[in-house]
Amino acid sequence: MKKYIPLFFLAAVFAAGCKSNMDYDISEGFDKEMTLFENEISVPLGSMQPLTLALVLDKVYSTSIGAMLKDFIKVDADGLLYTDAADNVSSNSVYDLVKQIPDPSKEYQWTPYNMTASPGGGTFMFQFVGLPLMNQELTFSMVNPLYNSVELNADAVVSAGSYSDKKELRNFKLDSSEAVQLAKFSLGEVVNERIGSFGLENIKMNLPANITDNLRSKAHPMFVLSYQYKANIAAGKTLKFEEMSIPVKDLNLPVGQFGLSHLEVNVELENTLPFDVAVPFVQVIKPSDDDPDDFVEDENIEVETFIDIQGGSLEEPSPSSITLSINAKEGKIPDIYGFHLVANIKASEAHAQTLLSTKQGLTVKSADATLKGGITLFKYNKEGNDNE
Amino acid sequence: MNKSFILIAAALLSAVTMGAQSFSEGFLLKDYYRISSDNPAITPDHDYISIGEFRSNVRNNVGAAAFLYPYEGRVVTALHSSVSAQKFADGLKPVNAFDGGIKYNLVSYGIARGKNFHTFELNARAVYGVSVPYDIFKFAKLGSSETPLNLEAMGLGAKMYAELVYGYSRKIGDKLSIGARGKLLAGLYGADYSFNRFDIETGVDAYTATIEGNLNLTSTSYKIHPDENGILSLTNLKSKGKLGMPSGAGLALDFGVEYTPVENLVLAASITDLGGLLWYYGNAGASSGEISFAGVKDMAITDFNENGLKKITDDLKNQALEAIKLHSVQGKTKFEMLQYQVNAGVKYSMPFYKALTVGVTGRYMYNKYTPYWDSRFGIAVNPLSWLDVTGNIGYGAYGIVWGAGASVRVLRFRINAMMQNGFGGTLPYSSIPLLANNKVLTVGLTYDL
Numbered sequence: 001m002k003k004y005i006p007l008f009f010l011a012a013v014f015a016a017g018c019k020s021n022m023d024y025d026i027s028e029g030f031d032k033e034m035t036l037f038e039n040e041i042s043v044p045l046g047s048m049q050p051l052t053l054a055l056v057l058d059k060v061y062s063t064s065i066g067a068m069l070k071d072f073i074k075v076d077a078d079g080l081l082y083t084d085a086a087d088n089v090s091s092n093s094v095y096d097l098v099k100q101i102p103d104p105s106k107e108y109q110w111t112p113y114n115m116t117a118s119p120g121g122g123t124f125m126f127q128f129v130g131l132p133l134m135n136q137e138l139t140f141s142m143v144n145p146l147y148n149s150v151e152l153n154a155d156a157v158v159s160a161g162s163y164s165d166k167k168e169l170r171n172f173k174l175d176s177s178e179a180v181q182l183a184k185f186s187l188g189e190v191v192n193e194r195i196g197s198f199g200l201e202n203i204k205m206n207l208p209a210n211i212t213d214n215l216r217s218k219a220h221p222m223f224v225l226s227y228q229y230k231a232n233i234a235a236g237k238t239l240k241f242e243e244m245s246i247p248v249k250d251l252n253l254p255v256g257q258f259g260l261s262h263l264e265v266n267v268e269l270e271n272t273l274p275f276d277v278a279v280p281f282v283q284v285i286k287p288s289d290d291d292p293d294d295f296v297e298d299e300n301i302e303v304e305t306f307i308d309i310q311g312g313s314l315e316e317p318s319p320s321s322i323t324l325s326i327n328a329k330e331g332k333i334p335d336i337y338g339f340h341l342v343a344n345i346k347a348s349e350a351h352a353q354t355l356l357s358t359k360q361g362l363t364v365k366s367a368d369a370t371l372k373g374g375i376t377l378f379k380y381n382k383e384g385n386d387n388e
Numbered sequence: 389m390n391k392s393f394i395l396i397a398a399a400l401l402s403a404v405t406m407g408a409q410s411f412s413e414g415f416l417l418k419d420y421y422r423i424s425s426d427n428p429a430i431t432p433d434h435d436y437i438s439i440g441e442f443r444s445n446v447r448n449n450v451g452a453a454a455f456l457y458p459y460e461g462r463v464v465t466a467l468h469s470s471v472s473a474q475k476f477a478d479g480l481k482p483v484n485a486f487d488g489g490i491k492y493n494l495v496s497y498g499i500a501r502g503k504n505f506h507t508f509e510l511n512a513r514a515v516y517g518v519s520v521p522y523d524i525f526k527f528a529k530l531g532s533s534e535t536p537l538n539l540e541a542m543g544l545g546a547k548m549y550a551e552l553v554y555g556y557s558r559k560i561g562d563k564l565s566i567g568a569r570g571k572l573l574a575g576l577y578g579a580d581y582s583f584n585r586f587d588i589e590t591g592v593d594a595y596t597a598t599i600e601g602n603l604n605l606t607s608t609s610y611k612i613h614p615d616e617n618g619i620l621s622l623t624n625l626k627s628k629g630k631l632g633m634p635s636g637a638g639l640a641l642d643f644g645v646e647y648t649p650v651e652n653l654v655l656a657a658s659i660t661d662l663g664g665l666l667w668y669y670g671n672a673g674a675s676s677g678e679i680s681f682a683g684v685k686d687m688a689i690t691d692f693n694e695n696g697l698k699k700i701t702d703d704l705k706n707q708a709l710e711a712i713k714l715h716s717v718q719g720k721t722k723f724e725m726l727q728y729q730v731n732a733g734v735k736y737s738m739p740f741y742k743a744l745t746v747g748v749t750g751r752y753m754y755n756k757y758t759p760y761w762d763s764r765f766g767i768a769v770n771p772l773s774w775l776d777v778t779g780n781i782g783y784g785a786y787g788i789v790w791g792a793g794a795s796v797r798v799l800r801f802r803i804n805a806m807m808q809n810g811f812g813g814t815l816p817y818s819s820i821p822l823l824a825n826n827k828v829l830t831v832g833l834t835y836d837l
Binding site: 019020021022023024025026027030031032033034035036037038039040041042043044045046047048049051055266366367368370371374376 | 452453456458459462463464465467468469473527528529530531532533534590591592593594595681682683684685686687688689690813814815816817818822
């Protein structure tokens, strides 16, 4: 029997060596929950083309209310924003004029009253909100309803605040035409006040004899004085929107499934808009239990921000760094319904009076995001003993 | 990652093998004649013929327990939050490799002529392996905080070659025997994909991967034709109708010595597989490039939608594919060393019961990523004239190891079976080792002439 003892020993070693460990039994599956990048994962987000005024205007114009602004805010070939207006200053019917002429068979010197007006349309609105009008141009034109030329003497005047200018029209030959340009005023960048009034003064017009025989059209023959006004829109020193509440609702970011605890986004911006933008306050929001249309702060999430963007210009872009940090107060960041931002926007002191251009905007030069606490996938579901 | 993925990976793990060794068992067994393939000096005193011995060696320097953990009554992966990064790291190696080999002895013929012994052998051998660097797991577990990642060690490969062996041993006096074997090697198939450089730098500014990879693939049987851009297309294979023709040639030598200083005491030492093969890789390819991901580049606000993001990922994917595309390069020859092995042992047959032998063996097996050694104490007993049994226990590169073997004689036939393994256990219902392990299985048949 002794000779078999070594065999028993060998059999025992063999059995021990081939033993399975049932603690590792995966024949019925295993828990697939995984947390990746436990320390942190930082990823470059890259750069973006500018968020320009052109894009903003397109967005605004696409709304029903914004579409109305299209008549007031226009874009020239260089991308500069401008507003314009055109209207008649005075319309004088030839038939009414004939009634004033003592002897229609003779030439007559007509000396009507001054023809003056103010720019119409919505031009007043811009200064009202702190957007001064710059490079103002004003053109006077007149309709001569006769076949004959008419000699005109007048003073074309324009005033804008303390600024005033006058062009003397002497023996001006008003040709037979629907639109004869009489005078053009270009106020340039030195005049910051909106044109308040303009017109023709001291008017003297030498009308031909038998004036009604020289009409180009018998229907409504009129001497019409009209103006065309155009001005660029600039950023004004007084522009200031403070404590603007901007709720961004219905985002419904499904981040809860990833079990994040900390998310930080850093962005390097370049600003060519002549506005300073600060966002001193951001909070994550959720729908209110009392009123689904209202929102309340999501108390599970804390947001830290440093958003202070200095104004710039196309010639002198202003670099800025902004940081947005989102932390779970306890546990993990749940799904995010939306954000509530409070923003302050004011004209940049360094770039006040800069003309607004559709090329101006905010450019993300670079951005990165850092996640801390890992990304959890396939969350274990205790009830179902399976992964979601 | 799912169960099937793990099982496939584990099956691969258990399938890959390398130059097999059963010296520790064969040395102690009295009637294992094929020990001459482990030590050419040890030969029987009569002729024999052996047919179809199969040896398989499976080696993994990490086990399934490095990736799976019991937790609250279930099994979780290493990426579960309950598994600390340190614990995960402790279970891994700088390069995690699964290597292996198969040696199939088609025929072995031994001729005893007095003090001389001649051996003729024809073997088919295969070696293959997969290596995965630690940095991949480190990135998945910890993230981008530790950079750069060095993935140069990543690779896979397989070789198959034939061995024509002539062995000669001679007894010098009564105590000493020396032997040597010369092996003519014929490379049949060879393939590997490896990297001269594979670095990934992670940062908030950009992720940059620098890749220099090489594909070596023999071309005797199949030729991979490049497309018009010089890219090897693995779907554009054309058979050359020369199945099994050599793609390489080589030479290897084994040396052994056996010494019996006193009766019943035997000392032995050997070194095997000293040599290599000169392969010709007619399907050679190289990929190189730099993939840089710096996030989106000047993306338009209007593109910031699902389609835009898809375009970005597509661009990145195309960039990555471009970098790893294999450009056809001129066929090349490459000399590759075999994985040499060193064996040593001492055994003593008990004077009071000569059927009982005890011994100590030691060995070293070279491998780039999984060098292996162990030392064992073994006993062997042949209580019956037709039964010879051995077992051993020892310690090696992967901890405590054990081995067992048996030789059973029926008439003139001898059936040999040997196994080496570790104590780490396996995944239930599989043979996948939980810990780093070196497993050898040998099964063969000889006939005494």
